[in-house]
Amino acid sequence: xxxxxxxxxxxxxxxxxxxxxxxxxxxxxxxxxxxxxxxxxxxxxxxxxxxxxxxxxxxxxxxxxxxxxxxxxxxxxxxxxxxxxxxxxxxxxxxxxxxxxxxxxxxxxxxxxxxxxxxxxxxxxxxxxxxxxxxxxxxxxxxxxxxxxxxxxxxxxxxxxxxxxxxxxxxxxxxxxxxxxxxxxxxxxxxxxxxxxxxxxxxxxxxxxxxxxxxxxxxx
Amino acid sequence: xxxxxxxxxxxxxxxxxxxxxxxxxxxxxxxxxxxxxxxxxxxxxxxxxxxxxxxxxxxxxxxxxxxxxxxxxxxxxxxxxxxxxxxxxxxxxxxxxxxxxxxxxxxxxxxxxxxxxxxxxxxxxxxxxxxxxxxxxxxxxxxxxxxxxxxxxxxxxxxxxxxxxxxxxxxxxxxxxxxxxxxxxxxxxxxxxxxxxxxxxxxxxxxxxxxxxxxxxxxxxxxxxxxxxxxxxxxxxxxxxxxxxxxxxxxxxxxxxxxxxxxxxxxxxxxxxxxxxxxxxxxxxxxxxxxxxxxxxxxxxxxxxxxxxxxxxxxxxxxxxxxxxxxxxxxxxxxxxxxxxxxxxx
Numbered sequence: 001x002x003x004x005x006x007x008x009x010x011x012x013x014x015x016x017x018x019x020x021x022x023x024x025x026x027x028x029x030x031x032x033x034x035x036x037x038x039x040x041x042x043x044x045x046x047x048x049x050x051x052x053x054x055x056x057x058x059x060x061x062x063x064x065x066x067x068x069x070x071x072x073x074x075x076x077x078x079x080x081x082x083x084x085x086x087x088x089x090x091x092x093x094x095x096x097x098x099x100x101x102x103x104x105x106x107x108x109x110x111x112x113x114x115x116x117x118x119x120x121x122x123x124x125x126x127x128x129x130x131x132x133x134x135x136x137x138x139x140x141x142x143x144x145x146x147x148x149x150x151x152x153x154x155x156x157x158x159x160x161x162x163x164x165x166x167x168x169x170x171x172x173x174x175x176x177x178x179x180x181x182x183x184x185x186x187x188x189x190x191x192x193x194x195x196x197x198x199x200x201x202x203x204x205x206x207x208x209x210x211x212x213x214x215x216x217x218x219x220x
Numbered sequence: 221x222x223x224x225x226x227x228x229x230x231x232x233x234x235x236x237x238x239x240x241x242x243x244x245x246x247x248x249x250x251x252x253x254x255x256x257x258x259x260x261x262x263x264x265x266x267x268x269x270x271x272x273x274x275x276x277x278x279x280x281x282x283x284x285x286x287x288x289x290x291x292x293x294x295x296x297x298x299x300x301x302x303x304x305x306x307x308x309x310x311x312x313x314x315x316x317x318x319x320x321x322x323x324x325x326x327x328x329x330x331x332x333x334x335x336x337x338x339x340x341x342x343x344x345x346x347x348x349x350x351x352x353x354x355x356x357x358x359x360x361x362x363x364x365x366x367x368x369x370x371x372x373x374x375x376x377x378x379x380x381x382x383x384x385x386x387x388x389x390x391x392x393x394x395x396x397x398x399x400x401x402x403x404x405x406x407x408x409x410x411x412x413x414x415x416x417x418x419x420x421x422x423x424x425x426x427x428x429x430x431x432x433x434x435x436x437x438x439x440x441x442x443x444x445x446x447x448x449x450x451x452x453x454x455x456x457x458x459x460x461x462x463x464x465x466x467x468x469x470x471x472x473x474x475x476x477x478x479x480x481x482x483x484x485x486x487x488x489x490x491x492x493x494x495x496x497x498x499x500x501x502x503x504x505x506x507x508x509x510x511x512x513x514x515x516x517x518x519x520x521x522x523x524x525x526x527x528x529x530x531x532x533x534x535x536x537x538x539x540x541x542x543x544x545x546x547x548x549x550x551x552x553x554x555x556x557x558x559x560x561x562x563x564x565x566x
Contacts, residue, residue: 041503042500042501042503044465044501045458045461046458046462178449178451179451180451183451183452183454183455184451184454186455186457186458187454
């Protein structure tokens with residue numbers, strides 16, 4: 001019996017990638033202590049939330065309905081902390097609202113959703129709609145599959161785009177606004193968790209009371 | 221034996237004693253809530269602020285505070301030992317004279333003629349560790365035998381009770397106090413290791429502003445205060461969360477002690493959140509991370525020695541135990557940690 005019939009790594013000279021740990025060069029006895037050493041009881045905030053901001057949770061509501069709710073940009077009016085007053089622009093699918101974290105601040109949002117994968121990506125930006133660089137990646141998973149129980153798992157990841165540290169669109173910013181969205185990056189993990197908690201509370205209330213997860217006004 | 225080990229060639233230096241001084245009667249939080257701009261803010265202040273703090277009197281100088289903090293050392297070690305100090309280092313939060321530190325006058329007041337006197341400004345809330353590091357170097361490399369280090373925090377009363385400032389949510393958090401340490405070239409309470417790091421990338425994020433265009437030395441309206449921009453608060457918080465455990469862990473690693481085995485961990489005490497986060501990061505039960513926040517507020521550089529003194533007087537520091545100190549300064553431009561095998565138990 002062979003361990004592999006596939007020509008794995010045949011395109012790369014042996015030892016060309018140092019530090020690659022595979023069962024062939026590091027057996028279980030050698031690798032187990034390495035893995036145990038990587039486990040910690042406390043992880044530095046920066047290591048978990050430095051370049052990525054992952055939050056996730058279980059929601060007791062049907063996944064397909066939850067997906068359809070999230071796929072409608074107007075849902076952000078309900079479960080986000082600070083996005084309010086959504087109106088569709090002249091450009092179909094592009095919505096403008098206020099991000100009340102900043103004074104006088106417009107935020108533009110285009111939602112890209114895939115019903116097969118149940119992914120919902122919000123492409124957003126403050127002040128201008130030409131370059132939607134703030135991208136909130138969400139995925140709804142059927143909890144029956146991953147937890148063997150009814151409900152939804154929501155995975156939400158955000159990547160630390162360099163514009164969070166430096167606004168390249170200064171000319172579109174309102175006069176005298178003191179804050180920039182990236183100033184809040186360090187708070188995103190807690191802020192997004194707060195918003196995911198909002199989403200859970202709203203969806204679970206509707207599910208428990210027999211209301212549609214996506215309210216009727218959103219379908220009009 | 222590793223004969224290249226520098227510790228074999230340098231004499232041990234001990235933190236032989238600590239002492240503290242808190243000025244005046246405690247000031248209750250009601251003093252500040254009466255100036256809060258709303259009931260909501262008053263409640264927030266009650267929740268976040270310490271229950272009490274001390275405010276330095278209008279005519280009490282940093283020199284006065286150091287003299288009072290040193291008095292118990294004079295009592296315990298004798299006036300002669302203190303007047304024979306070779307090295308005097310001071311750190312003052314708000315110098316009484318902006319162009320001159322208090323060192324020479326402290327020496328005169330204590331009857332000392334030290335050969336090395338430095339007034340040091342950049343250690344901020346980590347100044348006690350910073351000065352242990354500097355004093356140890358002088359003791360190890362010269363014939364100097366003893367050093368006195370003094371940290372004075374004296375901006376709570378003068379700055380944070382100004383009429384425009386006292387209504388701010390952060391006004392009730394600082395408190396005044398002074399803490400001093402006696403370092404001796406011997407093995408009675410040896411400094412096991414010290415780590416001091418400067419982070420230039422975080423320099424300049426803290427400002428002293430008069431809330432207007434006026435420079436602080438120019439005449440005119442506008443009350444002076446240390447400020448961070450609103451947007452920097454989260455950044456400073458995250459840095460502080462990281463920096464203090466980072467330097468503390470570096471020292472633990474070098475002295476071969478797991479952070480969870482440290483007997484007593486003493487840090488600066490800017491607020492309750494930092495205290496909680498640091499003790500979680502070090503995996504220590506809260507009782508092994510004592511502080512004086514509730515009765516003294518944020519004591520800036522004086523926090524470490526004042527808390528050490530309070531713990532020592534309460535009999536909670538056992539000789540032979542490992543005491544780890546750690547702190548960060550300003551908006552994160554400096555951090556330091558020092559471990560001592562305690563030898564000054566009361």
